Amino acid sequence: MSIALRGICKQFGEFAAVKNIDLDVPTGALIALLGPSGCGKTTLLRVIAGLETPDEGQVLFDGRDATLWPIRDRKVGFVFQHYALFRHMSVFENVAFGLKVKPRRERPAAAEIRHKVNALLELVQLDWSGDRYPAQLSGGQRQRVALARALAVAPDVLLLDEPFGALDSQVRHELRRWLRRLHDELHFTSIFVTHDQQEAIEVADTIAVLNRGRIEQSGVPSEVYDLPTSAFVHRFLGQVNELPVRVRDGRAYVGPIDISSTAAVTGGATRHIALIRPHEIEIGPEAAGWPAIVTAVRVIGPIVRLELCAEGQPVNEPLEAEISRERFEGERFSAGQKVGVRFRRWQVYPAGGAAA
Amino acid sequence: MAAAETHHPAGLAEPGRLLLIAVALTFLGLFLVLPLLAVFVQALAKGISAYWAAVSNPIAWAAVKLTLAVAAIAVPFNLVFGVAAAWAIAKFEFRGKSTLITLIDLPFAVSPVIAGLIFILLFGAHGWFGGFLRLHHIRVVFAVPGIVLATIFVTFPFIARELIPVMQAQGKDDEETALSLGATGWQTFWRVTLPNIRWGLMYGVLLCNARAMGEFGAVSVVSGHIRGMTNTMPLQVEILYNEYNYAAAFAVASLLALLALLTLAGKSFMEWRQPELRHATRQTRDRTRRENT
Numbered sequence: 169m170s171i172a173l174r175g176i177c178k179q180f181g182e183f184a185a186v187k188n189i190d191l192d193v194p195t196g197a198l199i200a201l202l203g204p205s206g207c208g209k210t211t212l213l214r215v216i217a218g219l220e221t222p223d224e225g226q227v228l229f230d231g232r233d234a235t236l237w238p239i240r241d242r243k244v245g246f247v248f249q250h251y252a253l254f255r256h257m258s259v260f261e262n263v264a265f266g267l268k269v270k271p272r273r274e275r276p277a278a279a280e281i282r283h284k285v286n287a288l289l290e291l292v293q294l295d296w297s298g299d300r301y302p303a304q305l306s307g308g309q310r311q312r313v314a315l316a317r318a319l320a321v322a323p324d325v326l327l328l329d330e331p332f333g334a335l336d337s338q339v340r341h342e343l344r345r346w347l348r349r350l351h352d353e354l355h356f357t358s359i360f361v362t363h364d365q366q367e368a369i370e371v372a373d374t375i376a377v378l379n380r381g382r383i384e385q386s387g388v389p390s391e392v393y394d395l396p397t398s399a400f401v402h403r404f405l406g407q408v409n410e411l412p413v414r415v416r417d418g419r420a421y422v423g424p425i426d427i428s429s430t431a432a433v434t435g436g437a438t439r440h441i442a443l444i445r446p447h448e449i450e451i452g453p454e455a456a457g458w459p460a461i462v463t464a465v466r467v468i469g470p471i472v473r474l475e476l477c478a479e480g481q482p483v484n485e486p487l488e489a490e491i492s493r494e495r496f497e498g499e500r501f502s503a504g505q506k507v508g509v510r511f512r513r514w515q516v517y518p519a520g521g522a523a524a
Numbered sequence: 525m526a527a528a529e530t531h532h533p534a535g536l537a538e539p540g541r542l543l544l545i546a547v548a549l550t551f552l553g554l555f556l557v558l559p560l561l562a563v564f565v566q567a568l569a570k571g572i573s574a575y576w577a578a579v580s581n582p583i584a585w586a587a588v589k590l591t592l593a594v595a596a597i598a599v600p601f602n603l604v605f606g607v608a609a610a611w612a613i614a615k616f617e618f619r620g621k622s623t624l625i626t627l628i629d630l631p632f633a634v635s636p637v638i639a640g641l642i643f644i645l646l647f648g649a650h651g652w653f654g655g656f657l658r659l660h661h662i663r664v665v666f667a668v669p670g671i672v673l674a675t676i677f678v679t680f681p682f683i684a685r686e687l688i689p690v691m692q693a694q695g696k697d698d699e700e701t702a703l704s705l706g707a708t709g710w711q712t713f714w715r716v717t718l719p720n721i722r723w724g725l726m727y728g729v730l731l732c733n734a735r736a737m738g739e740f741g742a743v744s745v746v747s748g749h750i751r752g753m754t755n756t757m758p759l760q761v762e763i764l765y766n767e768y769n770y771a772a773a774f775a776v777a778s779l780l781a782l783l784a785l786l787t788l789a790g791k792s793f794m795e796w797r798q799p800e801l802r803h804a805t806r807q808t809r810d811r812t813r814r815e816n817t
Contacts, residue, residue, distance in 0.1 A: 219700055239703045246704040252697035256719040266705035269715070314701075321705055 169230050169243075169324035169357055170195045171216060176225035178211050185211040187381040188225070193374075198351050198358045200368035203378035204404070209361045210329055212378070216359065217246050217327050229324075242325075245318030245356075249330040251310040253302035259313050260298035263288055266321035288316040291350075308339040315347075319354070326351075328360035332367065344371050365405045369393065377401050399517035402443045409449070409487050413440040413516055420516070423458045423478055427514055439519040442511075446473065449489035450510040451501070457508030460487070462501050472496040478509055563781050566774035578775035586752040587760035588779060590668070594743075594756060595736040598675040602732050606683025607725070611717070613684075614691030615699065625688075631680045639677050640745025643670055666748030671756065674742040679732045686728030690721050726794060734787050738780065 171193040178186040186208040193199050201209040214220040216227060218239035227235045234242060253262050263285045267276055276284065289295045292312040302310055311331060318326060331347070332340040348371050351358050362368050368375045369389040376386035377400075385392055385401045396402035403410075411422045419428045422442045450457070451474070463486055464475040470493050475486040487509065491501075501507065568575050578584060609628060613621060631639065645651050647664035657664060664670045698720060702712040718725075740758040747754045755763065757780045764773035 217704060219704075239700070240706050240708070242704075244704060246701060248697045248701065250697060252701045254698060254702075254716055254719075265702070265707070265715075269702075269705065269707040269711045317701075317705065 171325065171357065171359070172226075172228040172231070173212070173216070174226040174228065176212065176215055176222045176227070178208075178215060178220060178222050184381050186215070186222070189381075189383055191376060191383065191386070193357060193359060195357055196355050197374060198348070198360075198372050199374040199376060200372035201359065201361045201376050201378060202363070202365060202368040202404070204363060207378040208381040209363075209378045213327050213329055213359060213361050216325075217244050218242050219246070243321070243323050244325045244327055245315075245321065245323035247311070247314050247318050247326070247328040247331050249333045251302070251307075251314045251334075253310055253313055253317075255302050257301075258298065259289070259294065259300050259302070259305070260285055262302070262313055263317045263320050265317060284320065285316075288320055291319075292316045306339075307335045308343055311335065311343065312346075315350075324356060326356050326358040328358065330361055330363070333362070333364075340367070347371060369405070377404060379404075396515065399441065399443060402515060402517070407446050407488060408443045409446065411442045411444065411481075411487075412519070413442050422511070422514070423480060423509075425458055425509075425511060427511070427516065440516050441519045442514045442516050444511050444514045446488045446490040448511060448513040449476075449487060450512050451476075451489060451491065452508045452510060454506045454508045457510040460507055460509045462503055462505045462507060465501060465503060467493070467496070469493075472501075474501060476507070476509060560781060563774055563777050566770060567778040569774075570771045574771050575775050575778075578772035579779060581772070583752045583755075584760060584772070584776055587755045587757045587776065590671070590755065591737050591757040591780075594668075594672055594675050595733055597672050598679055598736045599729060599733050601676055602679055602683050603725075603729060605680070606687060606728060606732075607721075609684040610687035610691050610721075613688055614694075615696055628681050628684050631678050636678055636739065636741030637745055640674050640742040642677075643673055643742075643746050647673075665746050666750070667754060670746035671743050671754060674746045675736050675739055678739050678742050679735045682732035682735060683725065683728035686724050686731065687721055690724035691717075694720055727791065730787050730791050734784055737783055 171191075173189055173191040176186055176189045177184070189208075189212060191212075201212060203209045211220060215222050218234075218237060222235065225235075226233055229237075229242065254265065257265070264281050267281045267284065270276075286295060286298070289298060292315060294309060294312055294316070297305065297309065297313070302313065305313065315331075328347075332343050335343065344367060347358075347360075360371070372389060374386060375389050375392050377384045377392060379400050385397045392401065393405050396405065402408055413427070414421045419426055420440070421427065427442060458478050460476040460478040462474055463477050466473045471490050472493055472495075474489045474491065476489055477483055477486050481487070489509075567578075609624065612618070613625060644665055647653055647657060647670065649658070649665075651665075662669075664673070698716050699712050702716045703709075707715065737756075738758060739756075740762070743756055744759055744762075747756070747759055749755060749759060749763065751763070757776055761773050761777045761780065764770075764776060
């Protein structure tokens with residue numbers, strides 16, 4: 169089922185949680201709503217689910233106006249961050265719940281329910297757990313039960329609200345990959361909310377980055393990561409170095425480096441900043457760039473992170489650069505060493521605007 | 525769990541621990557166990573036969589029956605109201621919510637005597653509705669309906685007060701999940717909400733029941749003290765006591781105390797039968813803590 173949002177607004181008292189949002193989710197897509205807390209992503213998800221009614225705008229399911237449909241009629245599966253398993257029911261009863269509450273003439277026979285629930289528990293690799301109670305399971309297992317329960321009623325859309333937020337990183341990583349596989353096998357439309365850019369990039373086909381109730385940018389993960397359209401998105405999707413742009417004789421500079429080739433900076437009143445990701449910084453011999461001193465070296469598995477104090481920059485705001493472990497093994501940078509910095513890529517934004 | 529129970533705070537020496545336990549036990553003994561014992565000792569002071577005569581007296585029996593009947597009406601009424609109010613307060617945002625919370629507490633804040641007087645003012649011969657009631661030959665004040673009304677008023681807050689924090693701690697996730705799975709509001713209530721709150725509800729009902737049976741002040745004002753007709757057990761105890769009939773007074777009092785003890789025993793029994801009670805509250809606490817971090 170495809171979902172379209174048209175001009176959705178939602179206000180809580182004085183606080184505008186969602187402001188005039190348009191979004192299209194094609195059938196079978198897996199889309200991530202990404203943003204910091206308070207950006208309106210959960211409200212948007214709840215509007216789609218029917219748990220909140222928008223003040224303005226329309227929710228379209230397959231082109232039909234579903235804005236006022238009650239949640240029961242929407243055929244959406246909703247998964248909460250804290251699982252919301254019914255703790256007085258066994259795992260089996262939890263998964264069977266959606267089938268057992270159907271009206272009598274639609275309700276499957278007991279044997280069929282049993283068969284279906286067991287199949288679902290097998291799908292989430294918990295077929296041994298039917299008699300257990302939620303309290304006896306780990307966080308990751310509980311979330312898988314919650315997913316099986318949501319899938320039991322064969323929803324057209326699966327909505328997940330920070331589904332892995334309460335799990336530790338190992339389990340989170342596993343469940344992400346598992347969710348992606350499940351999505352590819354079962355072909356439902358999924359929307360999930362997260363504040364973790366890593367998670368969004370890893371799992372989703374499309375990322376919509378939200379900030380203060382608006383969608384800042386949406387697109388495929390690599391596009392949003394490589395070509396952010398605002399400083400906010402650039403900052404939110406990974407580490408960045410932020411440097412002031414200086415204009416001299418009609419040319420733009422960061423430190424002594426001329427960046428005029430991509431930055432259309434005129435000498436106007438607006439100040440600009442350049443954002444450069446750590447892996448976009450090139451380190452070479454001192455004479456070949458912006459002179460800098462290595463102040464710290466940290467080996468993090470396959471990558472090595474260097475802190476660099478560039479000439480003319482405040483000492484407490486070192487540049488962060490990342491190089492591969494192989495390169496580091498070859499060149500052996502060490503603290504105190506003098507190097508020259510260059511930039512492989514950069515993006516320039518007006519300063520002050522759209523700050524996080 | 526077992527480890528936590530035997531563990532005592534580091535730094536608190538053995539004598540200090542013993543002292544604290546001794547203080548607590550002495551206090552309990554002086555203020556709870558001793559008076560309770562005194563009731564039974566006094567009741568049996570003139571022997572078993574005198575005790576039996578006092579409790580099998582038809583007037584005493586009428587008081588027992590009236591007390592049980594009043595509780596049997598007041599408790600279910602407040603059960604329905606309490607669940608509805610707690611549900612509304614815990615799960616919805618609406619205008620006037622804080623006013624509702626304050627109003628629920630009103631019976632706790634107002635002296636029971638005043639609660640009784642309110643009903644005289646409303647339904648008494650010269651009250652607001654007095655004329656209407658006389659015209660239709662309905663007796664409220666100085667009759668059983670007045671006693672029921674006063675009891676309902678006084679025991680209003682118990683169940684709602686017990687449920688509101690439980691329901692607030694549990695949040696709306698479970699209900700929203702049930703709805704998204706296709707359950708109706710009614711199914712959601714019976715299959716999800718009610719099982720989640722059953723222990724809080726049970727406890728609220730027990731407290732409400734204990735107070736309904738024991739209420740004196742408000743009931744005293746509206747009852748009219750007609751022996752064998754509008755005297756509940758607490759009123760009967762007072763009348764007998766004022767007539768210097770101590771043995772009979774304490775005999776009826778012992779029945780009342782017995783009812784209270786039965787209520788407590790019922791609660792302990794349920795806790796013992798259902799270890800998941802402790803478990804359930806622990807889980808709720810964990811969840812709240814997690815959400816607060």
